[in-house]
Amino acid sequence: MTERHEGGSKNRALRELLSLLNPVHVLGDTSISPGSPCTDSRKLRQGDIFVALKGSRTDGHKFIGEAVRKGASVIVYDNEKALKEQLAMFEGTAKDALPVLVRVEDTAKILPLLTAAYYQHPSSSLKLIGITGTNGKTTTSILIQSILSEAGFSVGRIGTLGYCWGSNHIEAHLTTPDPCALHGILQQMYKDGVNIAVMEVSSHALHQHRVAGCLYDVAVFTNLSQDHLDYHRTMEEYFRSKLRLFTEYLKANGIAVVNIDDQWGRKILEHLESKGRNEKIVTYGIESYDAEISAEDVCYSPDGLEFRIKSSLSTDHDEINYKVSSGLLGKLNVYNILSAVAATLAFNVPLESVLKGIEKVRSVDGRLQRIATPNGFSVIVDYAHTPDAMEKALSCVREWTKGRLIVVFGCGGDRDRTKRPLMAQVASKFADLIVITSDNPRTEAPERIIEDIIAGMPVTWQKFSADESHFSAPKSKSYTIEVDRRQAIHIAINVARPGDTVFIGGKGHETYQIIGQEKIPFDDRLVVKEYLDRCCHLTSADIRFHKCKE
Numbered sequence: 255m256t257e258r259h260e261g262g263s264k265n266r267a268l269r270e271l272l273s274l275l276n277p278v279h280v281l282g283d284t285s286i287s288p289g290s291p292c293t294d295s296r297k298l299r300q301g302d303i304f305v306a307l308k309g310s311r312t313d314g315h316k317f318i319g320e321a322v323r324k325g326a327s328v329i330v331y332d333n334e335k336a337l338k339e340q341l342a343m344f345e346g347t348a349k350d351a352l353p354v355l356v357r358v359e360d361t362a363k364i365l366p367l368l369t370a371a372y373y374q375h376p377s378s379s380l381k382l383i384g385i386t387g388t389n390g391k392t393t394t395s396i397l398i399q400s401i402l403s404e405a406g407f408s409v410g411r412i413g414t415l416g417y418c419w420g421s422n423h424i425e426a427h428l429t430t431p432d433p434c435a436l437h438g439i440l441q442q443m444y445k446d447g448v449n450i451a452v453m454e455v456s457s458h459a460l461h462q463h464r465v466a467g468c469l470y471d472v473a474v475f476t477n478l479s480q481d482h483l484d485y486h487r488t489m490e491e492y493f494r495s496k497l498r499l500f501t502e503y504l505k506a507n508g509i510a511v512v513n514i515d516d517q518w519g520r521k522i523l524e525h526l527e528s529k530g531r532n533e534k535i536v537t538y539g540i541e542s543y544d545a546e547i548s549a550e551d552v553c554y555s556p557d558g559l560e561f562r563i564k565s566s567l568s569t570d571h572d573e574i575n576y577k578v579s580s581g582l583l584g585k586l587n588v589y590n591i592l593s594a595v596a597a598t599l600a601f602n603v604p605l606e607s608v609l610k611g612i613e614k615v616r617s618v619d620g621r622l623q624r625i626a627t628p629n630g631f632s633v634i635v636d637y638a639h640t641p642d643a644m645e646k647a648l649s650c651v652r653e654w655t656k657g658r659l660i661v662v663f664g665c666g667g668d669r670d671r672t673k674r675p676l677m678a679q680v681a682s683k684f685a686d687l688i689v690i691t692s693d694n695p696r697t698e699a700p701e702r703i704i705e706d707i708i709a710g711m712p713v714t715w716q717k718f719s720a721d722e723s724h725f726s727a728p729k730s731k732s733y734t735i736e737v738d739r740r741q742a743i744h745i746a747i748n749v750a751r752p753g754d755t756v757f758i759g760g761k762g763h764e765t766y767q768i769i770g771q772e773k774i775p776f777d778d779r780l781v782v783k784e785y786l787d788r789c790c791h792l793t794s795a796d797i798r799f800h801k802c803k804e
């Protein structure tokens with residue numbers, strides 16, 4: 255399926271859509287019924303409304319000419335000069351052969367409202383749960399979906415792992431879709447009988463007004479730690495974007511679910527309390543004695559975890575205390591489970607469905623995902639791509655690793671450079687050996703990204719050569735560099751012995767690698783499996799010394 259949807263307001267005249275938008279100026283016949291709003295001239299189809307947005311790389315106004323040539327029926331713009339430049343090439347064309355021209359104050363602000371109106375405000379026909387925070391959004395959304403499905407709701411999910419409802423699955427290009435896609439998807443969900451949509455709401459989306467036009471019944475905050483400072487500049491700015499989910503997009507009588515073990519979570523709480531608003535606030539945490547939902551007697555094992563939920567939310571105000579068991583691993587997932595429990599209990603889901611729904615999630619694609627090996631060592635593929643995620647994921651893997659912890663990771667290009675050395679510092683805190691490699695270099699030189707990572711490696715760590723490692727095991731606390739991620743994974747497997755764990759971080763569920771502008775098929779899990787298959791005729795000891803034939 256694609257992100258584009260038919261079936262918007264097919265019979266709705268442009269005039270009706272414009273009545274909601276307060277345009278500065280309109281030129282042309284507004285009785286037409288246009289196609290769907292579109293911000294990308296490359297994807298535009300005949301009859302669509304082209305909305306020109308100023309971006310970080312270029313300005314959509316530069317593509318108005320292309321949109322006209324492709325048959326846009328309406329052009330929405332906010333820069334008169336840029337419009338005139340583009341229309342100059344159509345001089346002499348009959349006026350009625352040109353699209354309707356609609357000038358607005360700010361196209362970015364108008365876009366979500368226009369799109370919501372075009373798709374007949376589908377978000378108001380659904381219950382919406384929004385999840386924000388640096389880490390844990392995807393996992394929490396999967397848990398909430400499972401719980402709500404168990405309780406009999408028909409649930410749609412929008413996030414990093416795709417946009418899914420019923421048997422529909424749309425691959426996610428963005429964690430939170432842009433408004434043109436979002437309202438089309440919500441409308442389709444509604445038509446297909448979905449009653450609740452669970453959405454990851456990224457900080458970029460909040461900053462870019464992508465979810466304007468949506469009002470959430472429940473808003474969840476997982477945590478905040480360093481990421482995306484290339485975009486938000488400071489942690490305060492990053493936080494302010496996240497806060498908007500609670501201050502701008504939560505219904506007046508909605509439910510705010512907040513992790514108060516997190517210092518930024520406490521700030522959200524203070525903020526909401528100081529405004530004296532009407533929303534219900536539900537707090538969760540493991541360390542904070544005043545959290546309304548917390549965990550007791552947590553037992554961790556390499557196969558999952560068990561704990562008792564402690565909650566003061568029950569309607570008769572007696573404390574409830576129930577046992578949860580989950581196939582998910584580590585303390586980070588205790589937090590994710592607590593956030594899902596808090597959101598659904600506050601939403602009045604019966605406790606039985608909550609417990610069953612949690613149990614049913616045996617694993618989450620690419621998050622602490624274990625790959626079976628016949629060689630006595632473990633391989634874990636994980637999506638940690640921030641220092642904090644790395645810290646939380648590695649501390650849990652370290653716990654159950656009897657032998658050495660071998661970490662393979664890189665950092666994404668065209669993303670926050672300052673997190674790169676921090677991720678190296680964290681990795682070196684837990685790992686015995688590190689193979690530094692590429693993640694998605696995008697348009698950056700992979701070697702430059704690796705230099706940024708190495709700047710965070712402790713001076714006491716020594717470099718080992720991957721070739722030598724086939725003859726003698728590298729010394730503990732040493733690292734090697736291999737730009738090619740496939741080779742890097744092979745190196746880690748080659749040096750692993752029984753009892754060791756190979757942790758491959760950063761790409762998790764991703765089935766591609768972005769190098770330059772190209773998206774090349776690549777899946778950490780398949781690379782591991784293929785290599786193990788090729789090597790499986792060897793014993794685990796052999797693998798250390800005999801590199802498989804490439």
Ligand SMILES: CC(=O)N[C@H]1[C@@H](OP(=O)(O)OP(=O)(O)OC[C@H]2O[C@@H](n3ccc(=O)[nH]c3=O)[C@H](O)[C@@H]2O)O[C@H](CO)[C@@H](O)[C@@H]1O[C@H](C)C(=O)N[C@@H](C)C(=O)N[C@H](CCC(=O)O)C(=O)O
Nearest residue numbers: 293294295307309310311312314317428429430432456458
């Ligand atoms: C930095 C950022 O957020 N960029 C987003 C932004 O693009 P931009 O402003 O850079 O757009 P641009 O390339 O300058 O182009 C400006 C306009 O001209 C249009 N254009 C451009 C070229 C052309 O030939 N024709 C044309 O019409 C573009 O469609 C756009 O409307 O607006 C675009 C349309 O909404 C987004 O697709 C794009 O997301 C890019 C792809 C991106 O990678 N964003 C990431 C960082 C992101 O948002 N990630 C979060 C998750 C983060 C997390 O969970 O940790 C997410 O929600 O997925």
Ligand SMILES: Nc1ncnc2c1ncn2[C@@H]1O[C@H](COP(=O)(O)OP(=O)(O)OP(=O)(O)O)[C@@H](O)[C@H]1O
Nearest residue numbers: 388389390391392393414586589637638643646647
């Ligand atoms: N509650 C948590 N606290 C800290 N780290 C976490 C937590 N949950 C998961 N992680 C780590 O973060 C990684 C990403 O988890 P998840 O996909 O659930 O988060 P996300 O917020 O959706 O991430 P993204 O912003 O990239 O979509 C996991 O692979 C794990 O390493």
Ligand SMILES: N[C@H](CCC[C@H](N)C(=O)O)C(=O)O
Nearest residue numbers: 639665666669693694760761
């Ligand atoms: N939502 C995150 C995903 C990062 C995944 C990692 N593999 C990378 O490419 O940096 C982002 O776009 O920053």
Ligand SMILES: [Mg+2]
Nearest residue numbers: 391392414454
């Ligand atoms: Mg996610």
